[in-house]
Amino acid sequence: MITSSEGFLGFLIATMAIIFYLEKKYSESKFFKIIPSMVVLMLVVALAATFKVFDGTAEGVVAAQNVMYSTFLPMMLTMFMLTCDIRHIFRLGPRMILSFLSTTVSVLVGFTVAYLIMKNYLPENAWGSIAAVTGSFVGETINMQAVASTFGVEGVDYVYAVMMDTVGITIVLSVAMMLIPRTMAWNKFFKASTDGIDEIAKRIEEANKDLDKSAPNMLDYCILFAVGLIGTAVINFVIPYIPEVSFLSATGWRVVLSSLLGIALGLTPAHRLKGAQEVAKVFLYLSLCITMSYSDLSQCTEAPQFVVLVLIMLAVMYIVWLLLCKLFRFDCFTASVGFMANFGGTSSAPAIAAAHNPNWISFGILLGFFGDLVGTGVAIAFGNFLKYLSMM
Template sequence: MITDGFLFISLLLAISAVLVVAGHSGKLKIFKYVPGFVFLYVVAALLNTVGLFDHDAIDGVGDGLQDALLPAMILLLLFKCDVRQIIRLGPKLLLTYVVTAVSIIIGFIVAYLILHSALAPEAWKGLGALNASWTGGSANMVAVQKILEAPEDIFGYVLIVDTVLYSFWLLLIFSSVTVSDKFNRWTKADTSKFDFAKRVGEESEKPMTLPSIIGLLGFSLFVSALATKAGEMLPELGTVVNATAWTILIVSVLGLVIGSTRWGRAAGSSQLATIMLYLIIGIIASGSDFTSLAEAPLYLVAGLIVLFVHIVIMLIYAKLTKTELFSIAVSSTANIGGIASAPVVAGAFNKQLVPVGVLFALIGAFSGTFLGLLAAQLMSVTG
């Protein structure tokens, strides 16, 4: 049994390193469909299930590290989010993105209303975290889990649902490319050339250096500490706006501001944030126990209900507003998939439109946490 906090964190980092190296080697195709941090969650949870971790001894270290890394990770992930580029998308595309996010929130509320009597009392917290992932990304998911203090077991269920249904959804979206013309004729969409086309990423990122890495690490952790102190001094509002929520809001706004300056192009911000994400998920997973998997299928059903509601609403929206399939597909993928898949889907429709996928995903990186908290708040009062 591990009773030493340093050994505990080192083990999680070592497992993460093995998974990242294996994923980037290209030899294991499974990493194309299942993110490495999902395997990390499964491994860490299995180790906890067999009794490897002494939580009385290590929880203080894990919780302290998670509290420090979460705001720093959110801050770094938003360095690439340039508000000026997002505005250039134009009102129609931005409206499509908003409707997509709203349809997902409605889907979660409908699913919770149908299933809440069969779910655990705190299931709304886990579903709120899943909503954050499906309107943002994995970082937003762990942020909401931390803010709401969703039970680790429930978080494990929704993480599995996230992975399974995301893979299914991505396959469905890619398949939709072949019916794009028929869909556009059905909606009577205007498929003329998009006019917002300023490319994202024309300036290539400079290579990572020791000054860039230590600068990002020092700055992000210092801001995390200051934002945490500030969050503790602000009042709690309702069920979901607590000190941690205030902290995340502070670093999110600051990250958005930095993303619109030259400092947002600092080399290594995404890589450093990814390392933090792995450690945070590992710490969360170390509190999960796989001996209670009876409820897991119910969360899968909840996810399927969300996707069904999302499809119905987006079809109605597309027909009423004469929206082309490209905008619907990329917006949906940016919400449910995130930065890794949205540009790929955009490129499948038209390689010139890859920046749209990037920008949609960046909107989610900022808004996903708050949309997840909103959905959680609504579910908590409707159940």
């Protein structure tokens, strides 16, 4: 049984390396096309925790787990957020942003209705799991992890969030792909057109043409780690002096402050630093592993209730979303990309955009970043709303 910090972190990183190696080697296999490597990684760590591969109560393991909240999380958020200059978001135009926000509203309404229906059949702290997965459904995994850390969602509660996320993403991505060959029928029914999208796409490409797309070197990584570590040190220094509030813990403040720091750095030449997303993803996967290390899958006795909850949520969400699409006359491209920018962020929105038109991929990238920027804040606010509902 592993009891030391070095052994515990070594086990997690080795597990990451093995799974991502297998995904790369067998990238064409049906297994990894159906089950993402990230889900496999979290499941393996949860199984290791369940079968006591490491001692979750050992001093060394606990110390390593605590490092995630104090160091890995703020570094991850700072590095990820600085990659986007929010000024570029406004080049998308009001309809693309309105499409994104329409989906966000649909998600929040869907989860509110589903929670009120299922409330009496769920565990008392189910609101935290729902808040965490809302972070993913408005942004992506990095937002889910940030919200989960804010509300202390870990172990079995986090497993429920991951399960809802997997079910939800699978369904909405399938629907989004089904809509692509029906674009003309959609536009005719909603009386919508794609006039002006090509012009906006050209403006976005023009703004990004001077970005250096070469591979990062050692200097880039040194600067990134310096920025991440110094920023984290400053944040951890400031937190004890911040007045306590009921809706944000110390970890919550780390999430908020590191996100704001990253956004602020994105307005400076720092957003041109290469390798930031790749480094942030390493910390993201490591943070996910540590969160899952609290799990005991034998205690996941209420999984069916959460599956029912997310299915109700999706049904309500689609009704609200279609009504809003009809109200604003969104064309199929605008509606689909705005939708998937919520549910998949920078990983799936560009793919859906490219499927409609390869020249429009920049819309998916920028809208995905917009989800990353607002997803954490929206989900934290919604989590506090659900917490209030849980006490009624």
